[in-house]
Amino acid sequence: MKHLDGVSEAKVNFGASKLTVYGNVTIEELEKAGAFENLSLYPEKQKVLPPSKEPFWKEHAAVLGSLVFVLLGYLSQFLYGEGSLITIAAFLGAILIGGFSLFIAGFKNLASLEFDMRTLMTIAIIGAAIIGEWSEGAIVVILFAISEALEKYSMDKARNSIRSLMDIAPNEALVRRNGQDILIGVEDIEIGDIMLVKPGQKIAMDGLVANGVSAVNQAAITGESVPAEKVPGDEVFAGTLNGEGLLEVQVTKRVEDTTIAKIIHLVEEAQAERAPSQAFVDKFAKYYTPAIILAAVLVAVIPPLLFNGDWSEWIYQGLAALVVGCPCALVISTPVSIVTAIGNAARNGVLIKGGIYLEQTGAIRAVAFDKTGTLTEGIPTVTDYVYMKAEKDDSLASAVAALELRSQHPLASAIIKKAEEDGINYSQVQIEDFTSITGKGIKGRIAGVTFYVGNPRMFAEMLASGLSDKVQTLIREMQEQGKTVMVAGTEQEVLAIIAAADEVRESSREVIADLHRLGIEKTIMLTGDNRDIANAISERTGVTEVKSELLPQDKLAAVKQLKEKYGNVAMVGDGVNDAPALAAATIGIAMGGAGTDTALETADIALMGDNLKKLPFTIQLSRKTLRIIKQNITFSLGVKLLALLLVIPGWLTLWIAIFADMGATLIVTLNGLRLLRVRPDKK
Known part of the structure; x- marks a missing residue:
């Protein structure tokens, strides 16, 4: 495609099955360039129906036709002998029918001196035919075609982790316009439209609830299966499932800007990013393939030239070495694992923005946490309401709440919420x-x-007499517990003491314990709060160290110190106030409430449900991905080496070679697909 007139650049995103073309060219011209691969292309934003499934015989007609000719060839060989023209014609027919698309690609690559799997296979099959090994050449064609089909099936299974996200949001929605309810495509819905969502329906666009009350299952966005209550003013997201109530939703974003659209785009971009291990494999394969060709040539010519070996026998061994040396399994070993892991993470509410971050997360030794909104809820709550004259005084509570209703103080909302919970008018x-x-x-x-x-x-x-000893003792005890204390009263006396605190997330202590069990050496809380509040939160969460009264630049310095001591450090924050520290850490992890643009943009990883429990899952997924990539690379090279050693006694055959290559490719692919089974702990 790069050689087409009008095309300046073309890039393929392997994981997302996406082609990006820069220049002026038509879809028809691009499809023609990819005709030998039967490519069907369509614009990214165009909604298309999935292609109808071809009947099995039609989809695999070339392989089945080739298989028929192979059977005829063996029958002819039995009846008329190996050298019969009928036998040779039958095997030649099998090679041409089954290997047609392979040969086109192989010859094109050969002409441009690009030595990939197809080039090597083309050379090997033609070489087998030249030295009269017609039956083995035909079998190699069939086995290669079967290998390609199985590999395609496996890779599609990995890609489906993203395709399933694409299919989450409906393509049309019921919209109220000019007093009428009409069903229209999502691309025609405009910001400000009122969308009607019936019970049990999926929400098609992001928006705010204008009318109605319901519970909405947001698992598609946040990975959480517990439905969230939605009332007027609350935000809802495309692809989420409405519960039992009728909702009227005012649309706030166009279809291409919805949260689910951003997630899909980010995940696709992440899958296109090259992980360090993938970059290594690609670089290795660049030198490995020519080396294998040279080795195959030496196997074919040195024994006959120097040791009076049989030319036919050693050319055959050289061709087998060429086939077994194909780097197919090695090259696919990393991308299939990366694609699968990033897709699985996205389906469970974790956005990982590239293979490099996926790999680095597994090497984390220390984790730094912001306090507010990360280890805590970020919303102050009244924890103590102590009346000095009576057990309860509703008239005083009413007066305090009425005063706070007019206040701009951050804790005013906590006092008002407490009054509402207690039924105070x-x-x-x-x-x-x-x-x-x-x-x-x-x-x-x-x-x-x-x-x-x-x-x-x-x-x-x-x-006049200051605060009494009793009042001072109460205030001191509450402050030592990390609470902010307010006093209510008149000019003559104290009537009540009110304490509020930013509540620790229920999951924080459990998550910190899980991280320590995973071998994380250091968990540290970084906060701008005073020492008493910081120490109180530290005790309740179980972090190994706490640093308090920090400005943003102090947090940045603390993260840099951690990196000097531990090497790989993660910083977990809200993605807004902690941007410098997030950027300085090896991995910046944002607590991203669904739809938080800042979290999606600033961090390397975003925990979409504001759910800290997804952090241990992410580290486990990363470590398992690293293990599987190492297993795949080691296995791929090990099988090649073992098969090549069979050349020494002259035992290597084309059959063994193709089985070694095809088997290794399938095994590394299936091993990578095991990452789909990694799930967050449901505790």
């Missing part, structure tokens, strides 16, 4: 002279009484 409370006291708190008059809510320092300065 605060929205109708009349407040006069509301004032925000900078750096200290707020005040306002309710039913003639001025109430204050603020930090302990404000009350210590305001009260």
Whole structure:
């Protein structure tokens, strides 16, 4: 395709079955260039129906036809002898029918001095025919065709991990326009359209719930199978499954910009990225193939020239060496594993943005965590509400919530949420002279009484006798537990002490323990919070070290120190505030809520469900991928070496050679497909 007029560059993404062409050329011209491979091309954004399945006999007509001629050849050999013209014609027919597409590719490669699998096979089959080994040449053609078919089936199975993502979102949706409900294709839906999603239907576009309440299964995006409750104002994503309620969704993104579209694009790009082991294999194969051709030539000519060997016998051995030396298994050993692993991770809510990151994750020795939004929920929650005069005082709680409703303080929402949970009516409370006291708190008059809510320092300065010992002890105990303390009262007395904290994620301690079990030597929490809060969170999560009161540049320095000591370091953050530290780490891992563009763009890996439990799964998947790649490379080279050693006693045949090559290719492919079975721990 690169040689077509108007084409400046063409690139193939092996894992995603995608061709990118730069220049001015038609689809028909591209298909013609790929005619010998029966390529069917269509634009990336064009929705196409899957091709209808050909009948088995039609799909494999060449192989079946070749097999018929081989059987006729052996029958003729039995009746008329090996040298009969009928026998030779039958085997020649088998070679031409079964190897036609192979020969076209082989001769083209030979003309441009590109020595790949097809080139070597073409030379070997023609050589077998020249020295009169017609039957073996025909068998090699059939076995190679079977090998190609099985390899294609295996690779398609690996690619299906991405194709299944592509098929998640519907192609059309019910949209309300001008008072009418019409069914239209997703490419015609515009931002702002109201989309109707009935119970049990998949959501076709990203948007915000405008009306209705339902539970939505977001497993396709986040990897979590527990449905999420959706109410008006909540975000929903294309490809997720609506539960029992009717939803009206206002569309916020075009079809090519939806979260699922971004995920698919990122995963395809990741599969095209070359992992270090793949780069090594490609470079190795570049020198390995010419070396095998040279070795085959030497096998064919040295024994007859120097040791009076039989030319026919040793040319045959040389051809067998040529076949067994094909680097097919070696070359496919890494990409099939990378494609399968990245696809499996995406289906389980983990976006890995390239083979290099997949490999590096397996070598991680230390993991640094941001605190807020990573080890904790990132949302402050009221943990203590201590009334000083009574066990419970709803009127005081109502007054505090009414004051906080008018406040801009970060903890105001936590107090209001607590009031709502307790059924406190605060929205109708009349407040006069509301004032925000900078750096200290707020005040306002309710039913003639001025109430204050603020930090302990404000009350210590305001009260004539200061804070009592009892109040000071309570405040100190709460602060030592890592909580932020507020005091509510009047100018004369303290009426309540309220403590709030950023709650630790339920999964944090379990995840840290899992990482230690996996052999991670160091887990460290990096936070801008004060020492007391940081230590309290550290104790509850089980990290091995904590560094507090850090600015962004301090986090960056801490990550650099970790890299100097441990080499490979991962940084887990929210993808927004931790960008410098994420970039400095060997692997930057973002806690990406579904649809978080920043997480998708800044990190090397994104945990889509904001689910920290996916981190041990990612490390396990990476390590298993590395193991399988090493197994595949070792096995591929080992089989080649073993088969080539059979040349010494003259035992290597074309049959053994093709079985060694085909068998090795199938085994490394199937071994790579085992990565589809790696699943997150369901604990």
